[in-house]
Amino acid sequence: MTTAAVQRVELDYTGSERLTMNMGPQHPSAHGVFRAILTLEGETVVGVDAVIGYLHRCHEKLAETLTYAQYPSIASKTDYVAAMTSEFAYVRAAETIGKIDVPKRAQYLRVITSELQRVASHLLWLGTWCLDMGGALGGGATIFLYCIRERELILDLFESLVGARLLYGFFQVGGVRYDLPPDWASKCRETVDLIDQRISEYQRMLEDNPFFLVRTQGVGVISRELAQEVGIAGPLLRGSGVAYDIRRGEPYSSYEDFDFHVPVETSGDCFARYRVRMAEFRESLKIVRQALDRLPDGPISSRPGLKSVAQIRIPKGEAYARVEGARGEVGCYLIADGSAKPYRMKWRGASFSNLSILPHIIPGHKVADVVAIMGSVDPVFGEVDR
Amino acid sequence: MEWLTLFIGPFIVLNAILGIVTYVTLLERKFAARMQSRIGPYRVGPHGLLQPIADAIKLMIKEDVVPTAADRPVYNLAPIVFVLPCMFIFATIPFAPGLGVADLNIGILFFLAVSAMEIVGLFMAGWGSNNKYALLSAMRAVNQVISYDLPFIFAALTPVLLAGSLRLSDIAAAQDGLWFVFYPVIGQLAFIAFVVSTVAAENRAPFDILEAESELVAGFRVEYSGMKFALIQLGEYAHVIGSSFLGALLFLGAWAGPGPEWLGPVWFLIKAMLVFLLITWVRWSFVRIRVDQILALSWKALLPSTLLLLIATALVVVWRGTTGV
Numbered sequence: 001m002t003t004a005a006v007q008r009v010e011l012d013y014t015g016s017e018r019l020t021m022n023m024g025p026q027h028p029s030a031h032g033v034f035r036a037i038l039t040l041e042g043e044t045v046v047g048v049d050a051v052i053g054y055l056h057r058c059h060e061k062l063a064e065t066l067t068y069a070q071y072p073s074i075a076s077k078t079d080y081v082a083a084m085t086s087e088f089a090y091v092r093a094a095e096t097i098g099k100i101d102v103p104k105r106a107q108y109l110r111v112i113t114s115e116l117q118r119v120a121s122h123l124l125w126l127g128t129w130c131l132d133m134g135g136a137l138g139g140g141a142t143i144f145l146y147c148i149r150e151r152e153l154i155l156d157l158f159e160s161l162v163g164a165r166l167l168y169g170f171f172q173v174g175g176v177r178y179d180l181p182p183d184w185a186s187k188c189r190e191t192v193d194l195i196d197q198r199i200s201e202y203q204r205m206l207e208d209n210p211f212f213l214v215r216t217q218g219v220g221v222i223s224r225e226l227a228q229e230v231g232i233a234g235p236l237l238r239g240s241g242v243a244y245d246i247r248r249g250e251p252y253s254s255y256e257d258f259d260f261h262v263p264v265e266t267s268g269d270c271f272a273r274y275r276v277r278m279a280e281f282r283e284s285l286k287i288v289r290q291a292l293d294r295l296p297d298g299p300i301s302s303r304p305g306l307k308s309v310a311q312i313r314i315p316k317g318e319a320y321a322r323v324e325g326a327r328g329e330v331g332c333y334l335i336a337d338g339s340a341k342p343y344r345m346k347w348r349g350a351s352f353s354n355l356s357i358l359p360h361i362i363p364g365h366k367v368a369d370v371v372a373i374m375g376s377v378d379p380v381f382g383e384v385d386r
Numbered sequence: 387m388e389w390l391t392l393f394i395g396p397f398i399v400l401n402a403i404l405g406i407v408t409y410v411t412l413l414e415r416k417f418a419a420r421m422q423s424r425i426g427p428y429r430v431g432p433h434g435l436l437q438p439i440a441d442a443i444k445l446m447i448k449e450d451v452v453p454t455a456a457d458r459p460v461y462n463l464a465p466i467v468f469v470l471p472c473m474f475i476f477a478t479i480p481f482a483p484g485l486g487v488a489d490l491n492i493g494i495l496f497f498l499a500v501s502a503m504e505i506v507g508l509f510m511a512g513w514g515s516n517n518k519y520a521l522l523s524a525m526r527a528v529n530q531v532i533s534y535d536l537p538f539i540f541a542a543l544t545p546v547l548l549a550g551s552l553r554l555s556d557i558a559a560a561q562d563g564l565w566f567v568f569y570p571v572i573g574q575l576a577f578i579a580f581v582v583s584t585v586a587a588e589n590r591a592p593f594d595i596l597e598a599e600s601e602l603v604a605g606f607r608v609e610y611s612g613m614k615f616a617l618i619q620l621g622e623y624a625h626v627i628g629s630s631f632l633g634a635l636l637f638l639g640a641w642a643g644p645g646p647e648w649l650g651p652v653w654f655l656i657k658a659m660l661v662f663l664l665i666t667w668v669r670w671s672f673v674r675i676r677v678d679q680i681l682a683l684s685w686k687a688l689l690p691s692t693l694l695l696l697i698a699t700a701l702v703v704v705w706r707g708t709t710g711v
Binding site for chain 2: 019021022027028029040042043130131132133134139140141142145146149209211212214215366367368369370371
């Protein structure tokens with residue numbers, strides 16, 4: 001890799017008409033609490049300083065004080081938009097150390113919920129991204145409300161499965177906590193079909209819209225080299241032409257059973273990232289359908305039901321487990337010391353790694369592009385700051 | 387008593403406009419809600435009919451905050467400077483034959499000139515707030531409003547050429563047989579250009595880069611609260627309604643419609659609301675475009691094409707050899 005790829009874009013700072021503008025931490029398009037200190041020359045951004053940490057909640061220290069039975073419900077609070085996948089990474093790490101088998105039915109249930117979660121998360125991304133570009137008093141709000149409407153359907157499914165709508169605690173070391181309620185599968189199929197149809201509608205609504213195209217095409221281009229050097233993952237990486245997906249590259253939880261396709265776009269701009277996510281909607285829905293069709297019978301956990309919070313003990317050892325979250329690679333590094341609580345835990349947040357691309361691609365763009373690029377990166381600040 | 391009648395007309399028109407503007411906000415909110423599969427305001431009064439009044443009362447009793455660093459005279463004056471031209475534009479609009487404040491022989495010129503004054507208030511608000519978002523917004527305002535006033539004027543002048551008069555009542559009367567929007571080719575093109583440049587000149591989405599709440603929070607009015615905010619809001623809506631009335635007058639035959647003559651103003655209002663809903667429809671369907679793209683659209687596409695259209699119209703009028711339709 002050449003060093004040229006990693007150099008920050010530095011424009012001429014010498015102009016006398018510079019203006020320092022604060023975007024965040026409280027700003028309509030900050031997607032949480034993110035502060036970008038922009039240096040402007042007229043409308044053009046010449047420098048950006050990203051300030052994070054406003055949502056730091058000591059997740060990693062907290063993990064040391066909570067047992068393996070307790071933490072999964074807290075893990076959902078790292079990435080609260082895609083809570084299922086953070087839980088998934090944690091329990092996978094514990095299972096890897098303890099060499100705990102997961103029954104096939106539980107693996108399939110994990111796949112179904114993770115993929116539905118990906119759809120829900122991408123729906124929220126599409127809505128908020130368009131809201132960033134279109135404004136709360138404009139066309140963006142229209143798409144936002146449509147997307148929220150569809151996301152509600154998935155949250156309803158989760159509610160009838162888990163009892164919670166945002167933070168689930170569905171995953172458990174050795175399996176999952178709840179089995180499907182009666183009728184859930186048929187309701188899920190209906191929802192999946194409906195969303196599939198609506199996604200095509202939104203795709204037409206956006207891609208036939210020249211204003212949307214001029215706002216996204218050629219904006220915030222991440223080259224393949226830069227993407228690999230900075231270490232971004234997920235839809236951003238695939239939008240830059242790298243066909244990398246953990247579900248395919250290192251299958252876990254029976255992902256090898258399903259027939260799906262890893263969408264890749266080569267142009268690396270906001271539009272490419274949008275295309276990748278739009279294709280991922282379909283692939284996720286496809287996986288959900290396949291998993292529902294082939295859902296095996298059997299137990300949902302390889303471990304006895306929980307009677308006390310300290311019941312799960314993981315033998316001494318350490319492991320890194322990763323899953324493909326909605327925003328990229330969600331990794332959990334866990335060191336167990338044989339007790340009911342981990343000795344140390346470290347998150348690899350997909351949003352955190354993806355956010356580090358911003359100083360490389362924002363300079364040279366207009367102020368309006370900053371929000372478009374930010375939105376296309378799709379950070380969730382719970383996961384960035386943890 | 388002569389001097390009293392001078393005041394009665396404007397008084398009635400002004401209050402009617404205020405009433406219309408207040409309820410147009412409800413119309414827009416309901417319309418947008420239907421587009422977004424929502425219900426919209428529903429709680430205050432039956433079907434939310436009292437919502438605009440509740441909003442107005444809320445804004446009136448709100449605390450008025452002036453930023454410490456603001457340029458106080460400019461900051462305080464800006465909403466008034468902004469709202470006045472938006473009210474003046476109604477002066478020359480005849481709502482029915484002989485029913486208007488002043489049917490000037492240069493009516494449309496007055497409308498276009500006064501409506502362009504809006505920019506002064508915008509810039510004062512952006513500058514006086516002493517806020518970076520507001521300042522950037524004021525910069526964009528100057529860029530955008532000036533760029534779009536020219537296509538707006540050219541599009542509005544096409545019916546003027548066809549009718550052969552600057553007096554608004556003459557233009558309306560000239561559409562007796564054929565509304566200008568149905569005039570072959572020229573009418574439709576001019577109407578499209580008129581709607582596009584109206585949306586842009588009124589700073590409504592997709593051209594609402596002044597407000598751009600996802601970038602500039604609320605742009606030039608970020609620091610305004612209470613009644614001053616209400617005045618700015620009022621001015622914006624009044625301007626849009628004024629332009630809708632102008633559009634209905636220039637292209638849709640103003641008060642022409644079936645039924646007795648006294649229904650004229652009602653028809654005019656309905657047509658103006660149709661133009662308004664068209665603008666609203668555009669607003670709630672598109673994402674915002676960037677400042678450089680907005681300027682490029684104006685200078686590279688809209689301005690040359692409206693200019694060509696104007697020349698083409700002039701040629702048609704000369705070839706036709708008469709000023710009647």
